[in-house]
Amino acid sequence: MDRFSFLNAAHTEFFADLYEQYTESPDSVEPSWRSFFQGFDFGMTTYNEEQAVHQMANMASNAVQSGAASDKILKEFNVLKLIDGYRTRGHLFTKTNPVRDRRIFLPNLQLENYGLSNDDLNTVFDAAKVLGHQPSTLQDILTHLRNVYCQHIGIEYMYMRNPEWIQWIQDRININDNQPNFTNDQKKNILSKLNEAVSFENFLHTKYVGQKRFSLEGGESIIPALDALIEAAAEKGVEQFVMGMAHRGRLNVLANIFRKSTQDIFSEFDGKDYDQEYFDGDVKYHLGLTSDRKTSTGKHININLAPNPSHLETVGAVIEGITRAKQDHYFPEDFSKVLPIAVHGDAAIAGQGILYEIIQMAQLDGYKTGGTIHIVINNQVGFTTNYLDARSSTYCTDVAKVTLSPVLHVNADDAEAVVHAMLFALDFRMQFGRDVFIDLLGYRKYGHNEGDEPRFTQPVLYKIIAKHKIHEIFMGQIIGRRSYRRQFRQRFRIGLQTRSRSKSRSLT
Numbered sequence: 459m460d461r462f463s464f465l466n467a468a469h470t471e472f473f474a475d476l477y478e479q480y481t482e483s484p485d486s487v488e489p490s491w492r493s494f495f496q497g498f499d500f501g502m503t504t505y506n507e508e509q510a511v512h513q514m515a516n517m518a519s520n521a522v523q524s525g526a527a528s529d530k531i532l533k534e535f536n537v538l539k540l541i542d543g544y545r546t547r548g549h550l551f552t553k554t555n556p557v558r559d560r561r562i563f564l565p566n567l568q569l570e571n572y573g574l575s576n577d578d579l580n581t582v583f584d585a586a587k588v589l590g591h592q593p594s595t596l597q598d599i600l601t602h603l604r605n606v607y608c609q610h611i612g613i614e615y616m617y618m619r620n621p622e623w624i625q626w627i628q629d630r631i632n633i634n635d636n637q638p639n640f641t642n643d644q645k646k647n648i649l650s651k652l653n654e655a656v657s658f659e660n661f662l663h664t665k666y667v668g669q670k671r672f673s674l675e676g677g678e679s680i681i682p683a684l685d686a687l688i689e690a691a692a693e694k695g696v697e698q699f700v701m702g703m704a705h706r707g708r709l710n711v712l713a714n715i716f717r718k719s720t721q722d723i724f725s726e727f728d729g730k731d732y733d734q735e736y737f738d739g740d741v742k743y744h745l746g747l748t749s750d751r752k753t754s755t756g757k758h759i760n761i762n763l764a765p766n767p768s769h770l771e772t773v774g775a776v777i778e779g780i781t782r783a784k785q786d787h788y789f790p791e792d793f794s795k796v797l798p799i800a801v802h803g804d805a806a807i808a809g810q811g812i813l814y815e816i817i818q819m820a821q822l823d824g825y826k827t828g829g830t831i832h833i834v835i836n837n838q839v840g841f842t843t844n845y846l847d848a849r850s851s852t853y854c855t856d857v858a859k860v861t862l863s864p865v866l867h868v869n870a871d872d873a874e875a876v877v878h879a880m881l882f883a884l885d886f887r888m889q890f891g892r893d894v895f896i897d898l899l900g901y902r903k904y905g906h907n908e909g910d911e912p913r914f915t916q917p918v919l920y921k922i923i924a925k926h927k928i929h930e931i932f933m934g935q936i937i938g939r940r941s942y943r944r945q946f947r948q949r950f951r952i953g954l955q956t957r958s959r960s961k962s963r964s965l966t
Contacts, residue, residue, distance in 0.1 A: 474531040481584060481593075499587075536573040537585035537596065541603065543567055545628075546616045548607025549867060550852075554899045556871040557838075557922050567608075569596075590632055605635035610869040611879055614853075618862045623890060627864060630882060638874035648873050651682035654714045662709070666727045674707035675903035676923070677835045679873040680801075683880040684715050687799070687831070690881055692757040694888050696797045698784055699761040702777035703801035704770045705744075706835055706902075708763075711801075716747045716763055744768075770806040774816045781827040793828030794888055801833045804897075805840025808854040820861050820893050829887035831880075832858070832895045836870075837902035842915040855895045863893040870900030871926075901926065 480487045480495045487495070550563040565571050569578070579597040586594035589602060607613065613636075615627045640648070655678040662671050674680070688699060703711065712718040746765035752758055764780060766773040781798040789795040807813055819825040834855060840848050855865045864886060866879040876898060883894035901923050904912065913920045 477531070533574065533578060533581070534583055534585050537583045537599065538588060540567075540569070540572040540574065541585065541588055541599070543572060544603040544607045548603065549612030549614050551608050552612035552867065552869075553608070553610055554612050554867045554869045555838075556869050556899065557901050557919065557926060590629075602635060605637060606631050607636075609637065610872040610875040611636055612867040614859075614865040614867075617859055618864065620862070623862075623864075623892075626889065627886070630885070636878075638878040640874060640877070645874070648682040648686070648877055651685045651714065652678060652873055655679075655681035655710055658710050658713055658720075662727070665724075669727060671709055671727075672705040672707070673904060674710040674835075676837060676901035676926075677707060677870050677898055678710075679870050679876040679900075680707065680833060680835060680898060681710060681714050682873055683833075683876045684711065684799075686877045687880045687884055688715070688751070688759065688761065689753050689755075691797055691884055691888075692753045692759050693755065694794075694884070695792075696795055697759055698788070698796045699759065699799060700764065700777045700781045700784065700796065701762065701799040701801070702764045702766065702773035704766060704773070704803055704806065705768075706803060706837075707801070708766075712745075712747055712763065716749050716761060717751065718747055718749070770803065771810045771813045771816075774800050774802075774813060778816060778819070778825065778827055778830070781830075782825065785827060793826075794891065796827070797887070798827050798830040799833065800830055801835060803840070804834055804836040804838065804845070804854040805843070805848055807832075807834055807857065808849040808851065809840075814857055814860070817857055817861055817863075817893065820863075826891075828891045830893045831883050831887055832893060833880075834895065834897045836897055836899050838899070839902065839912075839916055839919070841906050842912070844916075853897060855897045858893070858895040861893055863895055865895040865897060867897040867899060870898045 476487060476491060477495055477498075480492060484492055484495075544567060547563070547567065550560075551567055552560070554560070569575055574596065579600075580595050582593050582595055583599065584593045586592065586599050589599070591599075591602070594602075613627070613631060615624060618624055618627075655674060659673050659675050659678070662669075663673070691699070701711075709723060713720050713723060744765055744767065746763045748760070748762045750758060750760055762780065764773050764777050766776075777798050777800060781796050784796045785793045802813070820827075820830065832855075836854060838845055845854070853865070853867070855867075858865045866882065868876050868879045870876060876896075879896055883896055886892070886894050901919075902912070903923060903926075906912075
């Protein structure tokens with residue numbers, strides 16, 4: 459028998475009234491009842507919160523069947539269910555796709571699915587305390603939940619089994635409603651790194667037309683994010699970084715993160731001879747690099763990009779081995795000082811078996827490396843195939859659930875959100891020594907390489923992509939869309955007036 463079943467036969471409306479009296483004035487309630495309600499509140503706010511919510515919700519449901527519960531107390535439990543719904547399923551209803559609408563998932567997060575309605579929007583609910591807020595209206599609770607879980611960052615974490623991890627994540631994402639809040643200097647730095655990424659790709663596309671380079675266009679926001687990650691990690695004591703990636707974006711990363719000489723990169727495009735005869739013409743996006751870098755605060759770090767053959771995820775095992783060797787040799791007492799970063803493609807992370815094998819070793823004593831930050835450059839088409847025809851799972855990152863790792867799905871058009879997510883990933887890794895996955899949802903401007911024509915296989919998608927410019931989007935975010943348009947129109951009018959005056963002078 460359920461040890462709380464005796465409550466079902468009690469006068470629960472009396473309990474509800476008594477609890478409301480307790481929340482307004484605890485001292486006005488008889489001491490034994492006061493202790494009972496204190497225990498109830500404690501159960502709602504500690505690591506057993508989820509169990510307490512379900513237990514109390516079941517009690518409320520039973521009370522309804524017996525006709526004893528008040529409408530107010532029942533709706534309190536419904537609000538708790540709504541909060542749990544956003545935490546569990548909010549990532550399915552985000553604004554993370556920059557080029558097309560998201561799939562429709564049912565059931566959705568409509569109030570009616572939780573026994574609530576628009577008539578309840580102005581009602582104040584104590585359930586807001588679960589979010590760390592004072593009692594708030596349902597409208598305010600909804601606004602908070604939508605900001606945290608359904609904007610440009612979607613987060614999956616409720617499948618994790620450690621209450622400490624879940625509580626840490628909930629406390630972290632409640633800061634600023636999980637929205638970026640960077641200073642003007644930080645925004646300028648993000649814009650500067652984004653400019654570097656965009657201008658590098660534009661130059662190569664203009665200078666070396668038709669040559670394969672596996673451009674980063676559509677995922678350029680990874681450059682300011684990697685830069686912010688390295689800077690922030692160095693402040694937390696990381697001294698060495700080991701990075702692995704396939705072809706896409708490698709040249710941009712080499713130039714703007716590892717600071718490889720652009721002259722050398724251009725020489726490789728121009729057919730520079732190599733000392734080794736077996737190097738052929740496409741070697742430039744297979745090469746790795748090790749360099750020393752000084753951060754903006756003067757810290758010296760070592761960063762290593764492992765060379766990679768064409769077989770995509772093979773390098774993942776290599777960087778984990780390099781990382782563990784460095785940790786064992788230089789920092790046997792503190793693995794956090796060497797940080798592995800693995801950059802994947804969406805089709806590769808979902809489809810290649812070696813990735814599952816590597817992730818399964820993440821917490822084994824002989825192989826663990828203190829947590830890897832996995833970044834997926836998700837162009838949504840893999841080679842040429844729609845994601846619906848490429849995998850059975852909802853997300854390409856669902857392999858992360860094997861090791862109970864949190865996943866952040868981020869709109870690649872929002873560079874600030876990408877940096878925000880990267881800093882979250884760093885803090886979680888440094889706190890718990892576990893893997894974190896960032897699904898960077900963007901697109902690929904050209905085909906699999908720049909010699910392909912993607913409109914043959916994806917005509918609708920590439921009509922949208924052709925009009926998409928991340929640099930202009932981010933400029934609009936920084937200075938405000940209205941201000942940006944106003945300045946653009948003003949510059950355009952000035953340009954017309956200047957040309958008109960020049961033409962008038964030439965005629966005279």
